[in-house]
C-alpha cells in the first residue's frame with residue numbers, strides 16, 4: 001500500500017461505500033506489504049494454530065489440518081496481528097468510511113479450502129455485532145485470486161440502508177447466523193466480487209453478503225479486519241440472544257462457547 005492514501009481516491013471510495021455499502025480497493029496491498037501479511041499468516045498457521053483451542057480455529061475436518069477454514073481473535077494470540085489491525089493505513093480507511101473514530105475489534109481468517117469449502121450463508125455482520133448504532137466496517141483482504149469458482153463474496157448493494165434484518169441459526173460452523181428473509185429481490189441486487197490477491201473489500205456492518213462453496217482446486221483465503229465506530233455500543237440483550245444461539249449450535253457440534 002502507498003504510505004499516504006491519495007485524498008481524491010479516498011473520497012471516491014468513500015462515496016461508493018456510502019452509496020452501496022461496499023467498495024473494492026484494487027491492489028491496496030502489493031509488493032512487500034502483501035508479502036508481509038502472507039508470511040505472517042503462514043507463520044501463524046505453522047506455529048500458533050497447532051496450540052489453539054477449538055473455538056479459535058475451525059476446520060472443515062478437525063482431523064485434517066489442511067482443511068483450516070476460519071480463525072478469529074488472531075490479535076489476541078500474536079503481537080504481529082495485534083499491531084497490524086491498528087495500523088494507520090487501515091484505521092484511516094475505517095474512520096473515513098464510518099465518519100467516526102474507530103476501535104479495532106479483531107483479526108479473522110476466512111478460507112474456503114479447495115473442493116470442500118462450504119457456502120457462507122447470507123448475513124449482516126451487524127447482527128453478530130449487536131451495535132447501537134450499528135456502525136462498523138470489515139476490511140476483507142484477498143490473498144488468492146477470488147472468483148465465481150472458488151466462492152467469491154456477493155454483496156446486496158444498498159442493503160446497508162435497510163436496518164438489521166431477521167436472522168436465525170444457520171448451523172454453519174463459523175457463520176452461526178443466517179438471514180431469514182432472503183429473497184429473489186436480494187439476489188437481483190447482488191454484486192459479485194472478483195478479486196486479485198492484495199485487493200481489499202470494505203463492507204458496512206449492515207450490508208447483506210454471502211459466498212458460494214469452493215468448487216475449484218484453488219484455495220480462497222482472506223484476512224478480515226473489523227472496526228467498530230467509537231460511538232457504537234453493544235446492546236446487551238441482543239448480544240445475549242446471539243450468544244445463546246451460538247452456544248446451542250456449538251454444543252451440537254461438540255465445540256465449546258465462542259463468538260462468531
Ligand SMILES: O=C(O)CCC(=O)C(=O)O
Pocket residue numbers: 110111120125138140153209210211222224
Ligand atoms: O469470507 C467469507 O466467505 C465471508 C466473510 C464475511 O462474512 C465477512 O467478512 O464479514
